[in-house]
Amino acid sequence: MFDVFFTHVNEKVSLTIAEQEQLKTFFLPKKLRKKQYLLQEDDVCRYMAFVEKGLLRSYNVDDRGNEHMLQFAWEGWWIADTYSFLSEEPAAYNIDAIEDAELLLLSLPQFEEMTLQIPKMERYFRILFQNNIIAKERRLISSITYSAEEKYLRLSASNPELVQRIPQHLIASYLGITPETLSRIRKNLLHRQ
């Protein structure tokens, strides 16, 4: 249940066996079926979720009912509405499962307790936050700089697993284009080779 998590943490900070045992106590394991919600807009996001297995997404819904993908998370990723989690204000995003999933949930009190008791985890989360900022900056630049086709190509290049694993209409939404446009772009790319 904790395999992926420990592997992931040990890539950033190395844990002793004792620390690993202690770490386990902070989490609440949870399974989620495909299409099930982890979080709905306007609820407070009570947990950060680490994905041990499966695939989740976070997204918001605009006035016209269109969904806009914010993030995908599979094995080895965290997902939450960061703002809602830390501020305990209502969430702006929805989170649900694209594939059946096994999660490790971490509540805010447990999060704070964990970073106090195990300083390595403070460092781990700081690194995580930094990487998060950097990733969002890149995506932002990409979204204001490139055409639909270029955005798709860059995403494929930088994140082949995502393009393999995620349904096409969700990738379209992630890129800020319609499913039709993405379909045509892919047809075009195949054609040109």
Place this chain on the structure above:
Amino acid sequence: MFDVFFTHVNEKVSLTIAEQEQLKTFFLPKKLRKKQYLLQEDDVCRYMAFVEKGLLRSYNVDDRGNEHMLQFAWEGWWIADTYSFLSEEPAAYNIDAIEDAELLLLSLPQFEEMTLQIPKMERYFRILFQNNIIAKERRLISSITYSAEEKYLRLSASNPELVQRIPQHLIASYLGITPETLSRIRKNLLHRQ
């Protein structure tokens, strides 16, 4: 020289007089003339800069030579290439002054020393990073969700000072549209009232 800075920090964590005096020792004051660089692409970003006075921007330049605005920073804001600063890798962005500016520079060793010696500052920066993530998420969602006009209206509503103070072609770049398009949008909006 430190007026804006202390006001800003005290809004998030309250400092004693002694702490304020201690804080001053970590910074390197610097003045920057309009159009002068604080950081150029491919150099390592050695400082985070707090803006006491004036106006800066960070941006990158694509293959075709077009600039894309990442951030504006005036009195009370920090600016840096976060990734480059923390990793000491070459920067992906340029930073320069739009208006003459007075800055407080903080190097990485000083940053680390400061957060160690004054735990309140650790908290201050964590809050800063969180807010940064949240702001970037919002801008991202906005950029993949709304039309050019809607993006401009939302920016005006959420950030009237920005629209007042920043040259129009830079706002266009920030929104990911051309200056011509922004000019026409504004004309249209005036017309409609």
Place this chain on the structure above:
DNA sequence: CGCGGGTTTGATGATGCTCAAGCCCGGTGG
């Protein structure tokens, strides 16, 4: 006074959206 950067305006064209229909395929119930 003249230069130059920024803004405006116009004409044209490309890009991507919308709406509508058909297709493909995996899952479900008879």
Place this chain on the structure above:
DNA sequence: CCACCGGGCTTGAGCATCATCAAACCCGCG
């Protein structure tokens, strides 16, 4: 085991939005 449903992907036609290119204008500054 087959028929049928439904969701996702594809395709097409027409249209809106926005970019591009070019020219004119405006204004502050040297």
